[in-house]
Amino acid sequence: MSVHRLSQGGHINRSQRLTFHFDGRRFFGHPGDTLASALLASGVRLVGRSFKYHRPRGIMTAGPDEPSALVELRERSRTEPNTKMTDVELYEGLQAWSQNRWPSLKFDLMAVNGLAGNIISAGFYYKTFMWPASFWEKLYEPLIRHAAGLGRATCLPDPDHYEAVHAHCDVLVVGSGPAGLAAARVAGEVGARVILCERDFLIGGGLLLDPAQESWRKEMIATLQGIRDVQILPRTNIFGYYDHNLLGGVEQVGDHVAEPHPHEVRQRYRTFRAGQVVLATGASERLIAFRGNDRPGVMMAGAALTYVRRFGVAPGKRAVVFTNNDSAYATALALAEAGLDGVVLADFRRENRLAAELRAHGVDVRFGIEVSDFGKDRVTLRTPSGGGDNVAADLLCISGGWNPNVHLASQSGARLSWDATLSSFVPGAPVQAERSAGAARGIVGIGEAARDGLAAGLAAANALGLGGGDIDFPLPAPEGPCAPLEPLWEVKSSGKAFVDLQHDVTVNDIRLAHREGFSHIEHAKRYTTHNMATDQGKLGGLVGAAILAEARGETLEKVGLPTFRPYTKPVAIGALAGGTTGERFQPIRRTALHGWHLRHGAVMRPMGAWLRPSYYPKAEETAWDSVSREARGVRQSVGICDMSTLGKIDLQGPDAATLLDRLYINSFSTLAVGQCRYGLMLREDGIAFDDGTASRLREDHFLITTTTANAAPVLEHMEFYAQTVWPELDVQLCSVTDQWAQIAVAGPRSRVTLAKVVEGLDLWAFRFLSVGEGHMAGIPLRVFRISFSGELAYEVAVPSRHAEIVWRAILAAGQEFGIVPYGLETMDLMRIEKGHLAASELNGQATAADLGVGRMMKKTGDFVGRVLSARPALADPGRPRLVGIRPIDSGKRLRGGAHLVSKPGSGRSLGWITSVTRSIELGQWIGLAMLENGEAMSGKTVHAVSPLHDEAIEVVVSSPHHVDPENVRVRN
C-alpha cells in the first residue's frame, strides 16, 4: 500500500494494481481510481502551474469541476490537453504530463509573473499591449502565448473512431444519485421508456460516499437493470439542453483504456429527444476566497470526503476543515476516522449541535473562526476579535456551501430563483418539459433527495399520461433538518484570494472590473475572464458574483450569474463530428455511369454532392493535353459526356404550361409538343436565378432541366409558388433527376453516330430544339436536340440502370469517327468559347439584361421577378453586361476574377472576368466578363488587372460568343 492509501473502504479494487506514469515517473493505482486519487494515494500534491501567475497548484476537487489539476493525457496522436485528472478513470499504462510549466513543474521560471502580480491585473493585456499596433502580431502575441495558455493540442490526425447515436425516450434522467435512481425506477415501473445518464463511471453519485447506503444503491441498480425499457448509460455526460427537449451528451466509451477496442468507438456523441426530463444533477461545493486559497493542499471538503470514502485515500496527514455549513462535518469525521492527526474543524458559525460527536472522535471543533491564510503547511486562523492562531496542516478543506447544479435547467430556459437558505440559486419554473430533483434543486440529505426524485419521476411519467398503480419501494431514511448555513464569501486580507483558479482571477480583479465600469455580471465576466475557464466557474462563480454585489452595494440575488451555456464540461470536437469526417463529411452522389468513369481513368471532381469526371487522361498526358484533345475531338468529330447531374423536373397537369409561364421570363404555353426551349428564371427581386431547357412531352406534360447546382433550389422554388402563391393551379411536380441518366453526344459527327444507336427516331428530320422518343434494344430513350458546346449535338436520356449499355453502344457507334469521352473541363472550355452561361455568370448579381438575354423577356403577362427587374437601378444600361474578352497579345493568359480597368493603376473597376479558358478554336486565352456598358465597349481595349498575380494585360472586348456567333453549327 502506498503512503496515503487506506487499508480498507471505498470503491476500488485493491487486489489489482495498475501502473501509470505522471511526468515520466512511475506510479501505481487500482481499478476504480481516478488519476487524481491514484496520485493523492502516492502522496503527490503539486500537479500543475496556474494559467497566468504560474503558481503551484494541487488537486482541489474530485470531479469535472476541477480548476487546477489539468494534464496532458496520452501521447502523440492521442494527446489530449487540459484534461482534468479528477475526471480521468485510471487505466493500465496511462501516461500524463503536467502542463504550463517551463522548464519543469518544480522549478518554473514563469512564476516571476506571480511576483509582478499586482501589475498583471484584470484587463492587463488589453491595456498594456495595445501600442504600437504592429508589435501585437510580431512581439506581444508570441510572448503572451508562450507565457500563458494551457496545454498543447496535437497536430496529428485522430486515429480513433467516433459515432453519433440519436435516442428517444419518455423520461430522461440526468444523474444517478439518490434522486436520479428513484426517478428512473418509478418512471420505469409505470411503463415509461427511461434513459438514465451518469457522467461518472460508477452509478450512485452521493451514495458512493456513504457505506450505509451501499445495499440500497446495489438494489436500485439491479432493479433498474431488470426493467426492459430502462437504459442506464454510465460515463455519459449531458453537456447541453437544447430546444424542444433535445439534450446532447458524450459517452466516453473507450477513454478508460489505453486504446479503444478496434471495433469500438472512442467516444459516442448522443442526442436524446425526451418527453420529460428529470435533472438530478446534484450540487457543487463552492469555495471561500482567502489568501492562499489556491495552494497545493487546499481541497474542497466534499472532495476530501470523496477521496476517503470512495477511493480509500487520505488526502493529507494533518488537516484543517474550514466551513460555514454542516456538510463539512462529515469530512472532518471521515478524516479523523481515516487516521489523520489533529483534525481541526474551523466553523465560521457560532455553534453547532454536531460538534459533540466530532469532538468524541478527536476532532478539534472551533467556532467563530475564519481561515485568513494558507502558507507552507501552516493554516492561519483568525477570530472575529482579531486573535489568531497558526495550525500546522498539509490539507486545508474548505466548504462555502453548495450550489445546485442548475446548468442544464438554466439552458432549458428556466429562470433561476434565489434561495436564501442555501445562499444560492435554484431552478425556477420550468419552460420546457423538465423538472429538477434532489440536490439539483437544493434538497439536502440522501433520504430527502430520494423522495424528491421519486416524486419527480412519477410527475414526469404522469405528465406523459403514464402512471397509476401503487409504486412503492424502500427509500433511505431522511436525515432531518440541518443547521442553517451562514454566508461567507471572502476572508479579507492582503494577498491573492482567488475566485477563479483556472484563469487566476482574484477578488481584487472583480473589484477592479467594477471600478472601471464593468459592473454588470456579464461585463465583469468578460473583463476578468472569471467563469470563462473549462470549469465554468463551478467553484467560485457565485463567490465572484458576491464580491461584485458587495462592490455594487447590491444583493447577490440582484447581481445574478452569467448565462449558463453548453457545454457543462469540455467536449472533444471529434466527438461532435461523430465520424462525419473525410469521405463521410457530406453525402456523395454518383451518376449511373460512375463506375465506367472510374474504370476509364477519369479524374473525378466533387461538384456539390456529385462526383463528376473532370477529364480522362491518357498515359503521359498533362491535364491540358487531355482537355485540349477532348475539346478538339468534339469540335472536329464527336464526343460524349455524362450530363446526368443536371436537375430534371417532371411537370404534369392541365396548368403545367401556366406555371412555367409564370416562373420563366419567356413563354412556354406557346411551345409545341415535341419542342424544347431555353428558359431563364428570375428571383422575385429581378435577379437571374437559374437557366435550363423545358421540353413539352405532351400537352399537359413538361420536363425541365436545371443547372446541377440549382436542381434542389429550383424544385423548392417551383413548389413554393405552386403550393403557396397559386394553389389553384392543377400541376404535379416531381424530381426525375435520378430516374434518367443523360448523355450528351456533341460534334459534327454526332448525328451519324447516334443514328446507329437510336431506333424509332429519324434524326435527319429531327430539328434543333426538338424532343423525341426512341429506343435502343428495347430500352426507351428520350432524345433532345440541344447543345451546350455549340456544336451539332444531342442529349440522350436513358433510364439510369441502362445508362452504361447505351453509353457503350454510342461509344462503339462513334469509334469509327474517333469518338472521345469528355469531362467537365472540356465542357467548360467549349461553353466559354460559345458564350453560354454557367454559375460564374449566374452569380446572384446579374439580371437577364446583364446576361444578354433581356430580349427573351415576354412583354405581357406576369412572371416571378418581372416587376422588380424593371427597377431603375437594375434597368440602368450602364450596369456591367456580359461580354467576351481576349488578350491583345495572344501569348498572354487571362485570370478569372481579374478586374477590368480603363488603364493600369486606375482604382475604378469597370467590371470583372467571370470565366477564362484556352480556346481550341482561337488558339489563345479567351474569357467572359461583366463590363460596364458592355455592348458599347465592343472592340475597345481595357486592362485586366490581377493584383494577386501582379499582372496587368491589355484585352479587347468582343461579343461573348467567341465561336460561331451566328449559331450555324447547332442547326446543321
Next chain:
Amino acid sequence: MLLIPCPYCGARPQDEFHYRGDATVKRPAPDAGLQALYDFVYTRTNPRGWHLEWWHHYAGCRQWVKVERNTLTHEIRTAVGPAEDTPQLSA
C-alpha cells in the same frame, strides 16, 4: 434542434426543413405596382414573440408548411399546410 410539427408527417427535426421566412406577406397582384412588390420582397417586421414562417419539409413530404413560432422562446404553437390559414396571430 427544433422539432417541427409537420401537419402531414408529424413532429420532425429541424434538419428535414429549409427555412424561408415571413409567411405573413402575400405576393401582390401582378398589377399592384413596384412599391407593393418591393414591400413584398424586402419590407419585413422583425417580431419579438409569435411569428408565422415558411418552412419547407424538403426531406419529407415536400410541402411548404406555415409554422407559428415564438422567436423568443422557439416554442411552436401551430403548423398548417401551405394553402391553409392559421388561427389569428396574437401576442
Next chain:
Amino acid sequence: MQRPATLVQLTARRGQQPALAAAIWQRLQLNLPQPGHSTSDGAYTLIWIQPGGWLLQAPADIGNAFSVQLKSALAGIAAVVDQSHGKCVLQVSGLSTLEVFARCCRLDLHPRVFDAGRCAVTLVARVSCVLRQVDATPCFDLIVASTFEMWLLEELQEASHAFGSRFIPANAVVGM
C-alpha cells in the same frame, strides 16, 4: 440487402383523389394509405409520401409495361411517373436494426410508436429516404435515390460496424 422493384410515383390531380382511390382499388384491391402509413398485399405496396402523393412498389419483373398501362388508366386522374431507375430499395433487417438506424436517422422507431406498415419520408444518413417497416422482426425497406445508393450502403455498413453486417446484392442467388 438490395431489393429490385418497380417503383411508380402517383400524384393525384387537383380534386381527383377519390377517383384515384377508386381506380387503384379496382386495379390492385388496395386502399390509398393515410399519411405515415402504407398498405400492402405482399406483391404490391402503396406508400404515402406526400399529400396526394404515393409511391407504388411493385414486383421488379413486371417492367416498364406496368407504368405505361397505369399511365393510361390514370390519365386525367393522376400524374404517373416511373421511378424504378430513380429510386432503389435497400432492406435492413436483423436484431440490431434499430441500433443501426439510431446511428443514421433521427426518427423514433421504437415499436410503440412505429410499427409494421408505418412509413416515413425522412433523412437517413443525411439523405432523404422513404423508410417503411415491413414487419416487426424488425425489417425495414429504405427507398432512396439511386444516385445515393452507394453512399447509403456505405453509411449503413458504417452504422452497423459494431454489430456486424452482411450485404446481399440484388443479383446474389440467396434466400433471405
